Amino acid sequence: MSSIKIELPESLGIEPQDFLLAAASKLSETGKISSGQGASIVGVSKRTFLELLEVYGVSLFNTSESIWMMMLKMRAIMLAKIYKISRIVTQ
Secondary structure, three states: OOOOOOOOHHHHHHHHHHHHHHHHHHHHHOOOOOOHHHHHOOOOOOOHHHHHHHHHOOOOOOHHHHHHHHHHHHHHHHHHHHHOOOOOOOO
């Protein structure tokens, strides 16, 4: 595992644990790390990390545009099967 050293001015009033949580939350939100990895970075249990994500407004579910598009395509395929449509456009 890599490590970094960041010096935060005391005048900011940011505790190191809060900084780690903010960084891990953003990395988790963008899908760069899993919730388990985030918990490890912050030094808490996975359950606690998931609860703390709410503080930063991070959803537990990835609702990115690509997932929405995949869901729409799946819905189109299901409807095509229901209505016996032989050809659908999914692009």
